[in-house]
Amino acid sequence: MKLKIISTEKIKDKYVKDAIQEYTKRLSAYCKVEYVEAKNPTKEITDKSYVIKIDKDGEQLSSEQLAGKVAQIGVSGNSNITIFIGVDNIEADYVLSISRMDIDINILLIVIYEQIYRAYRIINNAPYHK
Numbered sequence: 001m002k003l004k005i006i007s008t009e010k011i012k013d014k015y016v017k018d019a020i021q022e023y024t025k026r027l028s029a030y031c032k033v034e035y036v037e038a039k040n041p042t043k044e045i046t047d048k049s050y051v052i053k054i055d056k057d058g059e060q061l062s063s064e065q066l067a068g069k070v071a072q073i074g075v076s077g078n079s080n081i082t083i084f085i086g087v088d089n090i091e092a093d094y095v096l097s098i099s100r101m102d103i104d105i106n107i108l109l110i111v112i113y114e115q116i117y118r119a120y121r122i123i124n125n126a127p128y129h130k
Contacts, residue, residue, distance in 0.1 A: 001074050003033040005112060006041050007085040009105050016106045023113035030120040041087045050078040051092045054085045058095030066115055067122035
């Protein structure tokens with residue numbers, strides 16, 4: 001499976017870049033994940049994409065539910081998941097909320113990467129510290 005995380009904002013902080021690099025390395029055992037800074041994010045959507053929009057008004061899931069969602073997408077014939085952060089004008093297949101609170105994009109990115117990694121660990125019955 002290929003995951004693409006898209007935002008219109010540029011990452012400036014080193015700790016965020018380091019976290020993305022670390023989680024990308026960890027996730028390489030399960031999937032290919034890529035972060036894209038796009039001025040025109042709609043161009044990143046393909047007809048093979050299952051589009052998830054992160055929005056505070058979306059549905060909140062537990063880590064186990066997110067793992068089930070990722071597994072379900074994989075077996076339903078969608079080999080690409082495209083996740084949009086901070087992009088309002090996107091038509092999505094699913095709207096996910098990380099929190100009802102407004103969260104800085106840098107922190108949000110780290111949380112999304114961590115939760116994707118946790119989801120794959122759950123899917124593969126691998127231990128993950130809670």
